[in-house]
Amino acid sequence: MPPTDAQRKPWGGRFSEATDPRVEAFSASIGFDRALARYDLRVSVAHAQMLGASGLVSEDETARIVAGLREIGGEIESGAFPFDPALEDIHMNIEARLREKIGDDAGHLHTGRSRNDQVATDLALYLRDAAHAARTGLLELRRVLFQRAGEHLDTLLPGYTHLQRAQPVRLAHHWLAFEQMFMRDGERFRDLTKRLAHSPLGAGALAGTTLPIERESPARELGFAAPTANSMDAVASRDTALEFMSAAAICMIHLSRLAEELVLWSSSEFGFIELADAYATGSSLMPQKKNPDVPELVRAKSGRVVGNLVTLLTVMKALPLSYNRDLQEDKEPLFDSAATLGACLEVMAGALATLRVNAEQMARAADDPLLLATDLAEALVRRALPFREAHEVVGRVVAHCLESGRDLRELRQSELQAFHPAFDKDASQLLSLEHTLDARAQPGGPARARVEEALTAVRAALAREAEALAKAPTAEPL
Ligand code: ARG
Numbered sequence: 001m002p003p004t005d006a007q008r009k010p011w012g013g014r015f016s017e018a019t020d021p022r023v024e025a026f027s028a029s030i031g032f033d034r035a036l037a038r039y040d041l042r043v044s045v046a047h048a049q050m051l052g053a054s055g056l057v058s059e060d061e062t063a064r065i066v067a068g069l070r071e072i073g074g075e076i077e078s079g080a081f082p083f084d085p086a087l088e089d090i091h092m093n094i095e096a097r098l099r100e101k102i103g104d105d106a107g108h109l110h111t112g113r114s115r116n117d118q119v120a121t122d123l124a125l126y127l128r129d130a131a132h133a134a135r136t137g138l139l140e141l142r143r144v145l146f147q148r149a150g151e152h153l154d155t156l157l158p159g160y161t162h163l164q165r166a167q168p169v170r171l172a173h174h175w176l177a178f179e180q181m182f183m184r185d186g187e188r189f190r191d192l193t194k195r196l197a198h199s200p201l202g203a204g205a206l207a208g209t210t211l212p213i214e215r216e217s218p219a220r221e222l223g224f225a226a227p228t229a230n231s232m233d234a235v236a237s238r239d240t241a242l243e244f245m246s247a248a249a250i251c252m253i254h255l256s257r258l259a260e261e262l263v264l265w266s267s268s269e270f271g272f273i274e275l276a277d278a279y280a281t282g283s284s285l286m287p288q289k290k291n292p293d294v295p296e297l298v299r300a301k302s303g304r305v306v307g308n309l310v311t312l313l314t315v316m317k318a319l320p321l322s323y324n325r326d327l328q329e330d331k332e333p334l335f336d337s338a339a340t341l342g343a344c345l346e347v348m349a350g351a352l353a354t355l356r357v358n359a360e361q362m363a364r365a366a367d368d369p370l371l372l373a374t375d376l377a378e379a380l381v382r383r384a385l386p387f388r389e390a391h392e393v394v395g396r397v398v399a400h401c402l403e404s405g406r407d408l409r410e411l412r413q414s415e416l417q418a419f420h421p422a423f424d425k426d427a428s429q430l431l432s433l434e435h436t437l438d439a440r441a442q443p444g445g446p447a448r449a450r451v452e453e454a455l456t457a458v459r460a461a462l463a464r465e466a467e468a469l470a471k472a473p474t475a476e477p478l
Contacts, residue, residue, distance in 0.1 A: 029328050030083055033090040035335055037076045039125040040090050043118060043201060045069050046218035048109055054214050057108045065109050068101040069094075089328075090122075091115045112213040113204060116235040116323040120200035123330070125222065127244050128196050129474045130338040131189040134248065137345030138186040139465050144353045145179040146458050153451060156433065157272065157362035158371055167374060168366040168433055171357065173446040176454050181254040186465060188247035193472070195240050199224035203234035206322040236322035238312065241334050245309040248337040249302075255344050256302035259295035262351065266292050271361045276354035279347070294351050298344045305340050308333035369408040372431040373398050375439075376408070379430045383422040393420045 045066055052062030072094060075081040087093045092115075099106035152171035159169035199219035202208065208231050215227035228234040265272035266280075275292055283289035311333045315326050373394050380390035397419050401408050409427050416423035441447035444454075 024086060024088070027088065027325070027328075028085055029089045029331065030085055030087065030093055032332050032335060033119075033328075034083055034093075035331075036090050036119070036122040036126055037081070037094070038073070039122040040094055040118070041069050041073050041076070042125065042222060043121045043218075044094065044109060046221040047113055047118075047201060049221065050214055050218045051108065051111055053217065054212055056111055056211060056213070061105045061108055064102045064105050065098065068098045068106070071101060072097050089115070089119075091118055112209040112211040113201065114206075114235070116205050117200045117203040117231075119327075120203070120235055120237075121222070123238075123241060123334075124196050124198075124200065124224070127240055128193060128223070130244060130334075131192050131196075132469065132472060132474050133338070134189045134244075134251070134341055134345075135186045135465070135469055137342050137349075138182050138189070138251070139462065139469065141345050141349040141352070142179050142182050142186075142458070142465075143462055144349045145175050145182070146455065146462060148352055148357075149173075149175045149179070149451075149458075150455055152357060152359070153448065153455075155357060155359045155362055156366040156437070158365050158368065159446075165365065165368055165371055168371050168436060169446045170437065170448070170451055171359075171362065172451050172455070176451070176458065178254065178258050179458055182251070183461060185247065185251040185254060188250065189244070190468070192240060192243050192247060195243065197225040198228040198234075199226070200228050200234035202227055203231035206232050206235050232322040236319070236327075238316055238327060238330050241330050242309070242312055242316070245305070245312060245334060245337045248341045249306045249309045251341060252302035252305040252344065255348055256299045258348065258352075259298040262295040262355070263292045263299070266290075266355075270365075272358055272365075274356045274358065275351060276356070279351040279354055294347050298348055301340050301344055305337045308337045366433065369431070370398060370401070372408060372433075372436055375431055375436050376427065379425075380420060380422055383424065385420070385422055 048057070048062055048065045048069070051057040052059055057065070072081065075097075081093075081097065083093055084096070087096050095106060095109060098109065149172035152175070155171040156168050157171055157174065158165040159167050159174065199215070199222060201218050201222070202213055202215035219225075219227045262273065262275065264270055266275055275290070275294070277290075279294050280290045281293045283291060312330055315329045319326055376397065377387065377390040377394040380393060381387050385393075397408070397411070397416065400406070400419075401411075409431050411427040413423055413426050416427060438447045438449075441450055443450065
């Protein structure tokens with residue numbers, strides 16, 4: 001028997017007119033909140049079991065409700081579930097389907113709850129999985145960076161500031177810098193899970209219920225530590241979604257910077273890398289071209305993830321307590337950020353794993369003698385000159401080399417002494433690429449020994465993260 005309007009619409013009794021179809025289409029969220037189906041079913045099962053245990057619903061009714069929900073779970077996973085856009089959202093779609101399966105007993109499921117606490121609980125479960133997925137994607141990308149860094153311990157290139165050649169570094173050191181950013185991104189997603197430890201379920205529309213429901217056991221059943229401490233906060237807040245989106249935005253900015261370097265480095269001007277054919281595209285017009293579309297798209301997609309964060313921040317700003325329908329607008333930006341981040345992590349890992357490094361070209365760029373100018377100033381500091389003065393002296397030496405076309409490393413002691421009497425050796429004895437790197441042996445520096453230590457530390461950190469992720473399972477289908 002098809003549901004009456006009063007059954008389809010949970011507010012049916014109060015209304016005498018049907019909803020305008022334009023309003024129905026305008027306010028429907030089923031087009032996107034179907035992504036919550038798996039979580040909504042879990043929440044409903046936990047709630048139904050609590051209703052049964054507390055005696056609000058009979059054991060038989062509870063069993064029929066739970067069995068019906070499980071059947072619906074099968075339909076959702078197999079793709080057979082008949083989503084009906086007229087039923088507004090995922091919660092009503094599932095409840096209507098339950099009614100088709102078990103009849104009027106379905107009406108007991110919504111005892112002592114509201115879609116407000118329901119959707120907040122669904123979202124918390126969704127975010128838990130989304131944070132796990134983001135960490136998994138980050139771990140994979142960090143593994144690739146670790147692997148490629150290990151291959152390029154002795155590949156030298158200029159390190160840049162202001163995109164001007166600054167000082168020589170190892171390619172391993174350069175890529176491990178990104179690994180550190182992605183490690184912190186993973187920590188941000190992990191930290192978020194601490195703030196997802198409280199279950200909104202049972203907060204009702206905003207002020208709980210007069211019925212003798214119980215909040216602890218469904219909370220624990222769903223993997224929360226406890227119910228939320230304030231029913232109004234439970235239905236009104238979306239800061240955990242904001243936190244996810246902000247962690248995603250920060251991570252996308254890191255991806256975008258890495259992507260930008262791949263674009264630059266694969267240009268003929270740099271010639272530092274070549275993307276694998278599988279991660280590049282050709283031009284439909286110019287036969288010679290190999291374009292870095294993948295990193296370009298990653299760079300661009302960072303914009304939409306930042307935009308998604310701004311969207312939800314703007315939705316939340318100035319919303320009075322507690323639930324407002326505005327909150328339905330949390331989902332599309334949130335889901336888009338999660339999906340975009342996941343895709344970008346994946347393709348960047350692939351692009352990095354497969355690109356070819358042109359070590360000779362990097363070495364040629366690193367061989368720029370002016371990259372050693374700081375070392376020459378530091379040689380004077382060792383002779384007790386104040387650094388500022390040494391900097392000034394070497395500045396004049398550099399200007400002389402640029403004007404006369406001389407290589408800094410060729411200058412004899414006598415020539416250097418024309419700039420300052422403290423120079424006690426030929427430049428060639430003071431300056432070498434190997435020395436400049438290995439003398440930079442402070443913690444975190446580019447000396448070979450330090451970079452080897454960094455690789456060891458990263459290997460251990462990757463193993464710890466893999467173990468932590470294996471211990472925090474994601475939701476199984478119902
Ligand atoms: N689709 C709604 C949302 O995402 C579910 C909650 C509806 N609650 C309400 N009072 N209309 O927010």
